[in-house]
Amino acid sequence: MLDSKTIKKIGDFVYTKPRSIQEIANHIGKNWRTADRYIQQIEKEFGILATRIFRGGTRGALKIVYWASMEKVSSSIFQEKLEEEIKTARKKEDFSAFDIFQHIPDKNKKASIEKTSDESLTKLKELDNLLKATKKQLLIFSGNLSFINLKKGNVNIFKTIEELVKKGINIKVICRVDIIGKKNIEKLLSLNFKHGKENIEIRHREHPLRAFIVDNKFFRIKEIKEPTGKIKEPTGKIKELDKKIFIFYTIKDKEWSGWLSKIFWNLFNKSIDSRKRLQEIDKVF
Numbered sequence: 001m002l003d004s005k006t007i008k009k010i011g012d013f014v015y016t017k018p019r020s021i022q023e024i025a026n027h028i029g030k031n032w033r034t035a036d037r038y039i040q041q042i043e044k045e046f047g048i049l050a051t052r053i054f055r056g057g058t059r060g061a062l063k064i065v066y067w068a069s070m071e072k073v074s075s076s077i078f079q080e081k082l083e084e085e086i087k088t089a090r091k092k093e094d095f096s097a098f099d100i101f102q103h104i105p106d107k108n109k110k111a112s113i114e115k116t117s118d119e120s121l122t123k124l125k126e127l128d129n130l131l132k133a134t135k136k137q138l139l140i141f142s143g144n145l146s147f148i149n150l151k152k153g154n155v156n157i158f159k160t161i162e163e164l165v166k167k168g169i170n171i172k173v174i175c176r177v178d179i180i181g182k183k184n185i186e187k188l189l190s191l192n193f194k195h196g197k198e199n200i201e202i203r204h205r206e207h208p209l210r211a212f213i214v215d216n217k218f219f220r221i222k223e224i225k226e227p228t229g230k231i232k233e234p235t236g237k238i239k240e241l242d243k244k245i246f247i248f249y250t251i252k253d254k255e256w257s258g259w260l261s262k263i264f265w266n267l268f269n270k271s272i273d274s275r276k277r278l279q280e281i282d283k284v285f
Helices: 004-016 021-028 032-045 077-088 124-132 157-166 182-195 254-268 274-284
Strands: 049-054 062-067 109-115 137-141 170-175 200-204 211-214 218-225 230-232 238-240 245-251
Touching: 004 021, 004 032, 004 049, 004 062, 004 170, 021 032, 021 062, 032 049, 077 254, 124 157, 124 211, 124 218, 124 245, 137 254, 157 170, 157 182, 170 254, 182 200, 182 274, 200 274, 211 254, 218 254
Parallel strands: 137 170, 170 200
Antiparallel strands: 049 062, 109 245, 137 211, 211 218, 218 245, 230 238
16 A cells, blocks of 8 residues: 555655666565556656656566656646746745636636735634645645644644644645744654654745645645735736735646646755754854
8 A cells, every 4th residue: 555654765765866666666665566556656646756668668668767856847838937937936925826826727726815914813724624635745835834823713733734744644845944934943843753753844945835735636825915015806806905815726626736746846856954954043043
């Protein structure tokens, strides 16, 4: 059975360099057919691995597995433009999640708008349910991990994430690792130590997205509009703001979820491990 531990073991093994199916089979202690089935499942469901067959159609055919971020991420002119904007932007104000939302078929998306002074006052239950739906892997684009402190009523986002760790679900995060968010980062990483696991990995990267990708199948992306600014509504209408607005876009589209997952891995693989960065921060502060 393919579980999160095996996914991580295979992923870490392939990440260092491309591997043959037989090498992977030996590494995880399975036969060639089982390893090949695992690779196909990971490739299909998570998009982190890709394969190429050399000398196909001959007895000497060789199937090689490599890290998918080596491939081209975008498959359309719209995705290419968005990809470039995401990779070059640094602050959340530099990119509008609506620019992704507008390309998704209506049946695969929904948006909700909430006017409130603080995110803790929004409908946290929707985020909580999304996180709890994770079965194998959660990818997170964050700013300073402030979302882990969100709680309202019987919803406690940090405890929900802890439950995911207990289940062995892999959680990967890219965010700013600096003195401002240091406590949040240490708090989240503490779950690894508490439960004797290495399921949470955080890397430093400034980027404009605030999003959660669940099992490479669907994602939720947030946009914040400050008072005195302007907002483009889902209908395309532009209006002035007199209050802070949180916009949550939920996308249940396999193609676009896979695309955003590839962007995540592309950024993640080129980012600095949070523990190394924290060590350097401690030397200064």
